[in-house]
Amino acid sequence: MASKPKTIAxxxxxxxxxxxxxGVTRYQLAKLSGVSExxxxxxxxxxxxxxxxxxxxxAAALGxxxxxxxxxxxxRQRESSAVE
Numbered sequence: 877m878a879s880k881p882k883t884i885a886x887x888x889x890x891x892x893x894x895x896x897x898x899g900v901t902r903y904q905l906a907k908l909s910g911v912s913e914x915x916x917x918x919x920x921x922x923x924x925x926x927x928x929x930x931x932x933x934x935a936a937a938l939g940x941x942x943x944x945x946x947x948x949x950x951x952r953q954r955e956s957s958a959v960e
Contacts, residue, residue, distance in 0.1 A: 888931055
């Protein structure tokens with residue numbers, strides 16, 4: 877069994893790959909998230925580190941959310957608003 881990706885960039889790349897395996901195209905993800913196809917491609921191939929805003933938009937488009945876990949044990953969850 878593969879280990880869970882560690883960094884946000886690795887996690888978002890894994891989420892994009894999983895969506896593609898389910899039949900979601902980059903074009904569809906770009907339209908849903910508001911993140912350009914070019915940026916998605918670069919993020920997917922590890923050529924670009926996504927911004928927090930891009931991660932939130934991609935997560936929302938895929939039905940997820942961004943969760944931050946701070947060292948003091950305080951976990952903050954930020955529900956990503958639906959992309960219009």
